[in-house]
Amino acid sequence: MPGAARADDGTATQVRGGEPAVLMSGIRKSFGGVPVLRGVDFDLARGEVHALAGGNGAGKSTLMKVLQGVHPADEGTIAVDGRRVEISSIHDARAAGIGMVFQEFSLVPSLTVAQNIFLGAEPLRRSRLIDDRAAVAAAGAVLEEMGVDVDPRAVVGDLSTAYRQLTEIAKALAQDARVLIMDEPTASLARQESEALFALIRRLAARGIAVVYISHRMEEVYRIADRITVLRDGTRLLTRPLSEITPEQIVEGIVGKALDGQPVHRQVDGAGLGAVLLQAHAVHAPPKVRDVSFTLHAGEVIGLAGLMGSGRSELARALFGIDEVTSGEISVRGRRADLSSPRKAIAAGLALIPEDRREQGLVLEHSVADNLLLPVLGELRRGPLLHARRARERSADLIRRFAVKVADPARPVSLLSGGNQQKVVLAKWMGTDPDVLILDEPTAGIDIGTKNEIVTMIRTLAAAGKGVIVISSEYPELLAVSDRVLIIRDGTIAGEYSREQIADEEFLELAVQGATS
Amino acid sequence: MSTTAVRRATATDAVRHRLDWRRYVIYIGFVVVFAFFAVLLRDEGFLSPNNLLNIFRQTATITVIAVGMTFVIACAQIDLSVGSVAGLASVCAAMAIAQHGVVVGVLAGLLVGAVIGALNGALVSLLGIPSFLVTLGMLGVAAGLAQWITASAPQPILDDTFNLVFGGGDVGPVPGLLVWSLLFVAAGSIVLRRTRFGRQVLATGGNRTAARFTGVSTRRITFTVMLLSGLVASVAGMLYAGRLESGRFQWGAGDELSAIAAVILGGTSLFGGAGSVVGTLTGALLIGLINNGLILAGLDSSQQQVVRGVIIILAVALARKK
Ligand SMILES: Nc1ncnc2c1ncn2[C@@H]1O[C@H](COP(=O)(O)OP(=O)(O)OP(=O)(O)O)[C@@H](O)[C@H]1O
Ligand SMILES: [Mg+2]
Numbered sequence: 001m002p003g004a005a006r007a008d009d010g011t012a013t014q015v016r017g018g019e020p021a022v023l024m025s026g027i028r029k030s031f032g033g034v035p036v037l038r039g040v041d042f043d044l045a046r047g048e049v050h051a052l053a054g055g056n057g058a059g060k061s062t063l064m065k066v067l068q069g070v071h072p073a074d075e076g077t078i079a080v081d082g083r084r085v086e087i088s089s090i091h092d093a094r095a096a097g098i099g100m101v102f103q104e105f106s107l108v109p110s111l112t113v114a115q116n117i118f119l120g121a122e123p124l125r126r127s128r129l130i131d132d133r134a135a136v137a138a139a140g141a142v143l144e145e146m147g148v149d150v151d152p153r154a155v156v157g158d159l160s161t162a163y164r165q166l167t168e169i170a171k172a173l174a175q176d177a178r179v180l181i182m183d184e185p186t187a188s189l190a191r192q193e194s195e196a197l198f199a200l201i202r203r204l205a206a207r208g209i210a211v212v213y214i215s216h217r218m219e220e221v222y223r224i225a226d227r228i229t230v231l232r233d234g235t236r237l238l239t240r241p242l243s244e245i246t247p248e249q250i251v252e253g254i255v256g257k258a259l260d261g262q263p264v265h266r267q268v269d270g271a272g273l274g275a276v277l278l279q280a281h282a283v284h285a286p287p288k289v290r291d292v293s294f295t296l297h298a299g300e301v302i303g304l305a306g307l308m309g310s311g312r313s314e315l316a317r318a319l320f321g322i323d324e325v326t327s328g329e330i331s332v333r334g335r336r337a338d339l340s341s342p343r344k345a346i347a348a349g350l351a352l353i354p355e356d357r358r359e360q361g362l363v364l365e366h367s368v369a370d371n372l373l374l375p376v377l378g379e380l381r382r383g384p385l386l387h388a389r390r391a392r393e394r395s396a397d398l399i400r401r402f403a404v405k406v407a408d409p410a411r412p413v414s415l416l417s418g419g420n421q422q423k424v425v426l427a428k429w430m431g432t433d434p435d436v437l438i439l440d441e442p443t444a445g446i447d448i449g450t451k452n453e454i455v456t457m458i459r460t461l462a463a464a465g466k467g468v469i470v471i472s473s474e475y476p477e478l479l480a481v482s483d484r485v486l487i488i489r490d491g492t493i494a495g496e497y498s499r500e501q502i503a504d505e506e507f508l509e510l511a512v513q514g515a516t517s
Numbered sequence: 518m519s520t521t522a523v524r525r526a527t528a529t530d531a532v533r534h535r536l537d538w539r540r541y542v543i544y545i546g547f548v549v550v551f552a553f554f555a556v557l558l559r560d561e562g563f564l565s566p567n568n569l570l571n572i573f574r575q576t577a578t579i580t581v582i583a584v585g586m587t588f589v590i591a592c593a594q595i596d597l598s599v600g601s602v603a604g605l606a607s608v609c610a611a612m613a614i615a616q617h618g619v620v621v622g623v624l625a626g627l628l629v630g631a632v633i634g635a636l637n638g639a640l641v642s643l644l645g646i647p648s649f650l651v652t653l654g655m656l657g658v659a660a661g662l663a664q665w666i667t668a669s670a671p672q673p674i675l676d677d678t679f680n681l682v683f684g685g686g687d688v689g690p691v692p693g694l695l696v697w698s699l700l701f702v703a704a705g706s707i708v709l710r711r712t713r714f715g716r717q718v719l720a721t722g723g724n725r726t727a728a729r730f731t732g733v734s735t736r737r738i739t740f741t742v743m744l745l746s747g748l749v750a751s752v753a754g755m756l757y758a759g760r761l762e763s764g765r766f767q768w769g770a771g772d773e774l775s776a777i778a779a780v781i782l783g784g785t786s787l788f789g790g791a792g793s794v795v796g797t798l799t800g801a802l803l804i805g806l807i808n809n810g811l812i813l814a815g816l817d818s819s820q821q822q823v824v825r826g827v828i829i830i831l832a833v834a835l836a837r838k839k
Contacts, residue, residue, distance in 0.1 A: 013709035070730060090732035108723035110790030111716075119720055122713055127710040171731075315736045 021046045021179055021210035022098075023308035027058075027066055027076035028334070031415070034407050036062050038074070038234045048202060051209045051225035051242070054517030055254055055447040056419030058231040060214050061103050064181045068100040069093035080179070092179030098176030101292030103184050103214075103418040103445070105168045105470065109157030114139035116156055117171045142170045147196040161356045162308045166216050169197065171358050180204065181212045184418070186220060187444045188355065190308040190473040191509065198224050214445050216419070217474065230254055240356045255449040266315050276334060277467040278350075278436050280318075282454075285318035288491040296436065296467040301458060303482030304471045305512050311491035312471045315354050316438045319469075321345040322350040332436070349435035353426060353442060361425035362413055369395040370407040371424055375432045381403075394431075402427040419445045430457065435459060437471045443477055455481050475505040527660030542797055542835045543782055547803050550828075552808040567754040567808065570692055574760075576805030577684070577694035578603070578753045578769070580798055583776040583783075584705040585749030587797045590780050591709065591741045593722035593789025594641060594648040599750035599776060601660035602633050603769030608663050610674035610679075611764025619679045626755045627748065633748020638740035648743065656773070672764040683759025697756060698798075701749070702720035706794035718742055723790025778829050779804055784837060801834070 017356055022044040029037040037059050044050050052060050065071045067078065067328065069090040078087055080096045087093050097384075107116050114136045115122075123134040134160045137151035150159070156167060165188050167241070172180060180203075186194045201224055213225055216492060220230060224240055229239040230253040237253045238245075278296040288311040296302055304312045306353050317323045321339045330339055332348045335429055339345045342352070354361060362371055372395045373380065382389045395409055403422045406416060413424055422445045430437070444453045472478045478485065487495035487501060495511055502508055519692045554563050562568055582599050606626040614622030633655060640651045674680060686693045709715035720728040728735050735771045749770070757768035781787055782803060783796030807828055811821040 035813060090730070094732060100730075102730055104726070106727040108720045108727050108790060110723040115716065119716065119728075120733055121715070122716060124713075129707070130713065131712075216588065368559065 027460035051228040054231035097178035099175040100181040113153035288314035306488035355440040364414040532676030580698040585746040591792030597652040598655035600772035602750040603754030605663040606751035607758040630751025634744040642739040773831035
């Protein structure tokens, strides 16, 4: 049965000829009795970029962790280059030439970029001692090939999420794997870096390396992948060359019903603008943010667009009192506000959903319900005790609205899939009902069905008189959600466009690169 | 390649280089305290070579234990049993020397450390019991055993070779204890900084999941680290025995706290992932320095405790990040 290609499969044997680089057959995997993979077949040709798609919790990461030896399969077989292999540990996978970029990263914050890239495979001198200088040089070479300028001696804990992502990719590349698995590698990258990564992936594929590319971004999939496999609820729905399938069909497969592939652009009703909610005047927050002035009205959504490292996140952090504002003025509802700490910012009615949500937004060992209810515990009190029924209802409601896929809300949040953890953080903060909501990359890692939902929810919040600031590297969404887009460059506002002024994504792209201003 | 140029310009400052004077606060503190005592206690003979060597002698055992503890804490574990392991090793070595001679005695001492270290390691890494609890229990077990098998009596060691090698003797002008502690510091520093094992200890302590995803056997690393800590503590126990020419259950009592203080003062992160053996040595010496200075200054032991505690808190507070 394995290898016997079905007609609609477009199996590797038909596409390229020769043995497939990887052939997984009948893979089953359960966690604590809950089946996550229910007999999945997957094949990968040499030199192919194979997209793997599916909703949050469909089992994409788990399938690839089976191949990488992190979670050995309960049942099923794996063949690499036509030969049956037993993959029961990461060492087995590495020996078979398989490397992986993990969705949740495999980096040690206290070590440097170079130390992380070569962790467990450090270059040794003849004395068996680690040759750190060689490691730094080799890491520099890998980063150079990626077109990224990060100091290999920088400590990973000091890097922004995007640079950690690039380090994680470099770590997998440095293994010289013949099969490279990339689990949402662009989730926290801006356009420029994604472009560089695509070029790199193409070069790798041309060299005969097989690439598995997991992503929730349809346009990326069409740009770089040859074939796509869609998983739903732990089963394979289809595998097909991208030339033979439309985006609508893919989205329908992922979501289970017809839906627009991209979030829809909502016509903005300019009349709905209310009073001034938040005003920044000549705000400086070293080392990044300088001389930023803008006004946010009730009922308005402002989008922040910019390159990686342009200072968008830093601006958000400064507004929320995480980074110190050294000069300038911020006022809330017309009154000068002291936002010198997150606590004061929250008291003034602000909320920030940060970029690295996993680290900053969740108590990983606590249950999903506990995490969801943490910011609203005060409302759920009955006397000194928690109102158990209302707490249950509240968390059930949030789980339903954000389509969090969880077997039992009492299970630790650390066991959720990456995208579902993101949803929990979003749900947690959007449930608090702040006046001004700042969202840093709100849809990173979120599946297509829920992305639209989040755009709608942001619009709903605005319609209810809230002010929202959205940072996003995904232009379709930024355009769908924003009334106004501020271009951030070198820590300051380099341009401002109302939604009507922006014709399309290309226009925005050029504006971000500074080509139009 | 104008896009590359853009990326370059914006990328370099994405790395927030912080000015790292805090990392060196222990060395600064050491120099400050030393200078302070040197001036203040000039007439009490603080600077006399004999007194300075004394400081080394008195801190040697703590230093040795703290080298092992550096690995334990860098691995995000803790070992509270080291002090009583030292005591148990000292009495076992002493009793075995009396019966079977020096070689068996040394092996018996090491065996004590290896067995208890392995037990700690197995309970922590295989059964997943927090090391705090495991070693807290083991602290009692080892201390109780040492008192029990000796009926609380000191076990004299009459073997001169043992007493000479383990702490009593000198190498030229240098006290043997100093040689021992420098040996452990040098070895520990190289292993932690320059070997794959050391790197994997830091990775396990810094991010267990990441280490596992990278193929590091975090269980094996944790086990090994706990084993080493026990083994090193047993060597410290024999250094007590050699210097004081007897094995006693009291030797090493309370040393776990001094060792932990030395490690944290030395800049090893209590949450794991980062550590420095040379820092640990400096931390141990700083504590020794303070003890010595306070004694020379004529403070009684209760006053010493207070001042020592305040200085330790102050140093750790200064070294804290952000
Ligand atoms: N270690 C684990 N223990 C228990 N359940 C797990 C574990 N890992 C994954 N799961 C469950 O398996 C299911 C599939 O998870 P997986 O991470 O493979 O999803 P995914 O398709 O990668 O989703 P996403 O798009 O959100 O990354 C989820 O419901 C998740 O809760
Ligand atoms: Mg995933």
